[in-house]
Amino acid sequence: MRRRGLLPAAALAVLLTAGACTSDDDPPEPGSSATPTAAPDFRPGADGAGDPYFPKYGNGGYDVAGYDLDLRYDPKTGKLTGRATITATATQDLASLNFDLAHLTASTITVDGAAATGRAAGNELTVTPAAGIPAGRAFTVVVDYGGTPDQLENKSLGNGGWIRTADGGIALGQPESASTWYPVNDHPSDKATFALAMTVPDGLEVISNGVPGPRATKAGWTTWRWSEGSPMASYLSTVVIGQYRVTTSTHDGKPMIVAVPESMAATSPAATSLARTGEITDYLASVFGPYPFDANGGVVVSDKRIGYALETQTRPVYGDTFFAGEPNPGVVAHELAHQWFGDSVALRRWQDIWLNEGFATYAEWLWSEHDGQDSAQKLFDKSYAAFDWSTPPGDPGAARIFGAPVYQRGGMTVHALRRTIGDDAFFRLLKTWTTDHKDGNADTAQFITTAEQVSGKDLKAFFDAWLNGTTRPAL
Secondary structure (H helix, E strand, C coil): CCCCCCCCCCCCCCCCCCCCCCCCCCCCCCCCCCCCCCCCCCEECCCCCCCCCCCCCCCCCEEEEEEEEEEEEECCCCEEEEEEEEEEEECCCEEEEEEECCCEEEEEEEECCEECEEEEECCEEEEECCCCECCCCEEEEEEEEEECCCECCCCCCCCCEEEECCCCEEEECCCCCHHHCCCECCCCCCCEEEEEEEEEECCCEEEECCEECCCEEECCEEEEEEEEEEEECHHHCCEEEECEEEEEEEECCEEEEEEEECCCCCCCHHHHHHCCHHHHHHHHHHHHCCCCCCCEEEEEEEECCCEEEEEECCECCCCCCCCCCCCCHHHHHHHHHCCCECCCEEECCHHHCHHHHHHHHHHHHHHHHHCCCCCHHHHHHHHHHHCCCCCCCCCCCHHHCCCHHHHHHHHHHHHHHHHHHCHHHHHHHHHHHHHHCCCEEECHHHHHHHHHHHHCCCCHHHHHHHHHCCCCCCC
16 A cells, blocks of 8 residues: 555646637647546445455545544443544545444444435445545545444454453454444555544543553543554554553653553563563564654453453454463564564555564564574474475465464564575565565565565575475475
8 A cells, every 4th residue: 555645636627718719739728728637437436445365355446544533432331432533535536435334333424524425234334425526635534423342253263343341342353353443444455544532431441552642531431542643554453441550651762551451460471571562672673673653562451252462552463363371572572573564564465464474473483582592493493394384375365364374384484585595685674674665565576576686586486485385395
């Protein structure tokens, strides 16, 4: 996805007055157009982004710049109400546009201040503005909505979305989850900034993405504010509401927010591991380049339906999918690595998820070695000796995007690349990649091109074997 920016405004056709015709050889009159612009061709935006694995995730016809949410949640009733303000730019002449919205109902919708109509079908909200939106025009949609948020059911990938807890709620999960609590273009190819004002009963904490803002209390309710100024994929947006012990400090000049449930001891493995966030960030920055966001930290959540989960500042993740028991320093390294690989440099399509998880897995191995535990080579050798090579990480299939081939074989691919091109080129490649694609989207083909440019080697056969082959690659 390109960086946010307005496309040139659609040109207006010039009306020629009677008697003002010119010959083909005459120069155009000042302010006129030699060839009139075609009239807009207003059509509905697509109801999916066209991802090869998940064609109906996201939507087409527009590019979101930012989401600004003003919400209220009552844990006693499980009701969520509020307003979403969505700023975007049309990428085609739009007669209507879709948002992903599950389990919730829109009541009032406006587009640029004018009343618009909304039609709900399944998990889609179709918005029809009073007038068509020409390609290139920036516009603002405001949706008032509410209901009882819930999870999305996906038998092969787990249930992502809103989870009601005994004292609050948690919204997290991938490859989709945002649509369970706000109208959204729910695909990582459309990154956007994010702001949240969440009002909850006094005594509860609210942790979300980015930088915390000022809080306000009135009549027994407190409004918590958070904002992420760098564009991020919608599945990364999260909110955690409940009884949490929150510690706020600074690290490297940026806010550092860490939180654990009040019921969790300060000496627990999860709490002590999360306390090393700054130390682990500093090491990863020495390998990957400068930390790419304006805030750091994380929150540990625990719920019987998801086990433990560790969410870093722009990275919510299901915990029991990736580790057993409470988070440890290796898990913190894995999730922090996503700040570079997956969050700052995001996917264009879900097929390329090895770029997220392979590098995050390798970050665990690098941290293990740095922390005096097993070396990256030893961890590679252990995986290489016992692995089932039948599923290629470069195209694992939609049902296996969170499987071992993406994580472990993805991590082995990264280490094998290091062995192939040498340490000097390998570590230059990591920083080149994270710098060149900061705040953007990228894919496997681009990574291969960058690796070949940095190393000066033809790597086609290497990546064919490691990413696309179904037998053990030779070392």
